[in-house]
Amino acid sequence: MSRDAHFRIGSVTKTFTSTVVLQLAAEHRVTLDAPARRYLPTLIPPAYGKVTVRQLLDHTSGVPAPAGIPGPADGPGWWLKSMTPQAVVRQAFANKEEPSTPPGTTQQYNGVNTFIAGLLVEKVTGHTFKAELTRRIIRPLALHDTSLPAPTDTTVPTPHAHGYVGTDEVTEQSPWPWAEGGLISTAADLDRFMTALFRGRLLPPAQQRLLFTVPDVPSAPTNTNCINHTSCFSTGGLMRVTLDNGITVWGKTGSRPGWTTGTFTTRDLKHRVTYSLNPTGTASERPHVMAIVNAAFATTRENTKKGGTP
Template sequence: MHMRLAATALSLAAALTVGAALPAAAATAATAATAPTVQDILDHLPDDVVAGALIRQDGVVATAGPVTGDAYLRIGSVTKVFTNTVVLQLVAEHRLDLDAPARRYVPRVLPRAYDRVTVRQLLDHTSGLPKPAPTPGPNDGPGWQLESVTPEDLLRASFAGATGTPPAPGSEQQYNGLNSFVLGLIVEKVTGHSFADELERRIIRPLGLSHTALPAADDPAIPSPHAEVYVDGQDVTEQSPYPWAEGGMISTAADLDRFLTALFRGRLLPPAQQRLVFAIPHVKSAADNTNCVGERACYSVGGLLRHQLPDGAYAWGKTGSRPGWDNGFFATRDLRHRVVYSLNPTGAGNDLPYITAVVDAALAG
């Protein structure tokens, strides 16, 4: 990591520590002097850990390294927020019952052992489903085909490989991509259309997200312009867009900004479901729950992560990664500040301090 950026990350950690120990007013004054700006971070990129960066802060775009502001991105698990929004729309239309067993809609997908898991618990990661099985890759054997891997295949393999006793549904929050695969299949079962078609009809076309799509499982291409991404020296720019409703979408910073703004302003959901976008279950967080700090759950029914800023305020958003891309969007609930970021990690180190620094810097004040 570049020495100045390492110092930036350390300054952020120190600011968080100060904020925990001091009254809010004093903490704000103390952190203001040490917290980096987005430009501070960009000024010291690229480096050995991050080859390129694209940051859209309150609608203004800045980049570092060989990436343009209109670049296409593989958004990874940011896809989950789109998936949850489609499901909540179906709930609003009374085509899905939020608290009904998920097996009511997809009995052949979930084993009977999970007959108490509800749609809500899939949305807020309290289902207790097992950890996902490893996703097959092109080096798994001769004749491997991208299109041969289906959501059902991954679910079957994950249930078959499950060990131990799962937590009771609704008892704890454990971030789990299997939830999104089941939700995507529920959407298809209830609507009679492909998940990609419903995504297009319900979100992409109404919002004019002309640079956003869910590619087919056998389409590894990404439109231009885009970053050329390398991990451990290997070009991974064109790869399988799998995993589908869990993390397969392609978009741009401008489109993600538009989607985030529309979601927060209630343009996609009626009031009852809009409240669920920010509703976090009152359960404990599993010990290895991604991104949750301490014992409290931090993911909402809408698929958003609640992130505490150095001044004590909360931001809401989602992270997402694919090899060569670490992306995300976050905003204050009132949209006073918002950020969409995309980093291109090289695999040479941990870029989490960069992400945290970018989000906190962009949403400060």
């Protein structure tokens, strides 16, 4: 894999989407503590009428998990199957008439939240999510290797590694995860995005603080992304992780079939890592991911005490 290789970033896309929503909040076009149903009344059922935009962003909404999304059960070529964002949300609500937990009381990481956020962006702006993402983030930061593919575009720009699940090559696949996980990028572009985000180039101070605001609620037992039953996802789409050496870093992980990606940094940006793996899908990726991140920040505490950089 070359250092300028393109890869599917999966749920790292969520941080881009959350940033766009926070920009709209700064422009007073979205109210974070308003019911999301105010903006999408025909998509969100009345039973979920108390779910706020903020709760979508910090995963405390209690909306149902995805249902019926493409997967191995769909048979050969399942990675090429597609769903529209509206279908993802509607199928999730169709299987759950009432919230599993009262909104705002428990954090449960859930991609449906971000699909709704992307649709909210389109409803408020009157433009496609791709157009707003390009205008607000990709073009201003000159992220020339970052793109949101069209629904029918299954390709990855070259150069790129090849992705596999077992013996099936899945390099070309449907980008149906869209605002939740459909972006393609490179290590350099993700580092540029995180650096700009942490330096306040994309958000005013009030919204910038939300990047590092994690709700003070319990983490759901099934919320395996967070450890020690402590919530870890912020209103800004970031993930707070305390490493083995006690250093706390912020960033986001993401996965698509054949790709596992992540980007993490200390608050001061002095220590950063962006990685992409090509797993086969036959074993847990978590040990490899944590080994990379722990190794990347292994000397951070020592260097910080000495005033140095890695």
